[in-house]
Amino acid sequence: MLSFTIPMQGPGTRLTYRIRVIEPAAVAPRILASGAVSGPLDTDMRLTLRSDSVEVEALFQVTPIGDTVNLGAEFFTKRRVGRSRRGLPVWEDDTYRRVVRLAWNDTARVYPFGSSRRGAWVELILERAFAGGEARPAEEFDVVDTTRDFRLEAVVRPRRAHVVLNRLVPSTSFPKSHRASCSWCSAAG
Amino acid sequence: MTEPIHDQWLVQIDAELDGELSLVERAALAKHLATCVHCAGARASQLEVRVALARSAGNPHAFVVPRPVIRPGTLTLWVAIALGIGLLAGWGAHQRWGGPGSGAPLEETRGTIVVH
Numbered sequence: 001m002l003s004f005t006i007p008m009q010g011p012g013t014r015l016t017y018r019i020r021v022i023e024p025a026a027v028a029p030r031i032l033a034s035g036a037v038s039g040p041l042d043t044d045m046r047l048t049l050r051s052d053s054v055e056v057e058a059l060f061q062v063t064p065i066g067d068t069v070n071l072g073a074e075f076f077t078k079r080r081v082g083r084s085r086r087g088l089p090v091w092e093d094d095t096y097r098r099v100v101r102l103a104w105n106d107t108a109r110v111y112p113f114g115s116s117r118r119g120a121w122v123e124l125i126l127e128r129a130f131a132g133g134e135a136r137p138a139e140e141f142d143v144v145d146t147t148r149d150f151r152l153e154a155v156v157r158p159r160r161a162h163v164v165l166n167r168l169v170p171s172t173s174f175p176k177s178h179r180a181s182c183s184w185c186s187a188a189g
Numbered sequence: 190m191t192e193p194i195h196d197q198w199l200v201q202i203d204a205e206l207d208g209e210l211s212l213v214e215r216a217a218l219a220k221h222l223a224t225c226v227h228c229a230g231a232r233a234s235q236l237e238v239r240v241a242l243a244r245s246a247g248n249p250h251a252f253v254v255p256r257p258v259i260r261p262g263t264l265t266l267w268v269a270i271a272l273g274i275g276l277l278a279g280w281g282a283h284q285r286w287g288g289p290g291s292g293a294p295l296e297e298t299r300g301t302i303v304v305h
Contacts, residue, residue, distance in 0.1 A: 056300065075300050082289035090289055094299065102304045112300040114293075 012131035014038055015062060017045045021150055023120045032120060032145045037154040039137025044157070047122065049112055050149035053080040056112040059155065062126060065101070069126055071108060072099045104128055195227060202232045206239065208253065 016038040022029045037045040045060045055078040063070040077094040084090050102108055105127055113119040137154035179185040201218050204210050210218065222229045243251040 058300065071302065073300075073302060077298075077300070079298065094295070096299055098300065098302050100302045100304050107305045109303045109305060110300060111303070114298045114300065 012133045012135075013041050014129050014131040014135065015041050015043055016127040016129070017060060018125040018127060019045075019047065019152065020123045021049070021120055021148075022123060030145075032148055033141065033143040033150045033152075035139070035141030035152045037137065037139045037152060039154055039156060040134045041128075042157055043137045044155040046151075046153045046155050047112075048149075048151040048153075049120070054078065054113060058110070058112060060124070064128070068101055068103050069128075070099060070101050071124075071126065072097065073110070075112070077112075102126070195225075198225070198228045199231055202228065202235055206232075206235055 016036055018036045019034065020031055021033040023032050024030075037043065041062070041064065047058045047060070049056045057076040059074045059076075061072045061074075063072070075094070075096050075098065077096075079092045079094070080089055081092045082090050100108060105125060108124045108126075110122040110124055111119075112122060137156050139152060139154045141150070141152040143150055174182070174185055198218065198221055201210065201214065205215060205218055222232060239254045240249070242254045243249055246255040248255050
């Protein structure tokens with residue numbers, strides 16, 4: 001006998017990460033890509049920016065605290081630092097975490113390539129809206145400059161289910177009339 | 190056709206002033222200089238240059254241009270000093286900047302989040 005315990009859906013709140021990847025330009029900043037990831041409150045967002053010399057993968061997570069939200073980001077960065085004596089590329093791996101607190105609908109500016117403020121940056125707005133129930137995560141990403149390698153993904157942590165297994169012993173659990181007619185119980189003795 | 194001949198005589202003049210010509214060659218050169226104003230002028234110029242070099246070396250009455258003398262011990266010492274300086278500079282640069290990669294501090298190359 002199996003019994004499942006699945007947590008009930010809480011009040012529906014839908015989280016939306018709205019992002020724009022912007023590059024500085026001489027006249028006005030240029031939007032390279034824009035998109036949004038939405039889903040239940042535990043939805044994370046993975047943003048990947050890749051070039052010949054650097055690769056940045058950032059996993060954003062939110063923790064709502066009242067009217068504010070804690071935005072955490074795990075950065076996985078690979079920078080090309082040169083070539084080995086045999087001519088193969090040498091990469092530098094770096095992993096670190098950043099956390100900021102902001103109000104809902106505020107704009108956070110992420111500088112994935114460093115605090116020197118050079119190169120592209122990402123504008124991120126966190127929105128929440130009440131929904132009738134929990135719906136699937138959704139993602140949309142529009143890369144304006146197709147020569148760039150950008151990716152945006154929704155990441156959902158796996159749901160946990162509590163499964164209880166009860167073993168029923170035939171000799172004590174079922175009446176004699178059942179055991180006589182049941183091949184499984186008679187085989188079990 | 191006269192230029193190659195003059196070039197050859199100029200080489201001979203140089204060798205004569207260095208004392209590297211045989212008597213026969215010196216006689217031939219003297220004979221040519223007696224008839225060639227161009228080569229005679231070149232020889233005079235060469236001599237003036239050598240006098241100037243001898244004066245700058247502090248020996249205006251020298252018979253030949255004084256040449257610097259490199260002693261093997263001094264050469265070895267300077268090579269050792271240059272190697273030592275190179276090794277020290279390399280060690281210092283490695284301590285300061287490490288291996289490959291930019292010299293910028295790590296935090297400057299890391300991403301940041303700024304709230305507006």
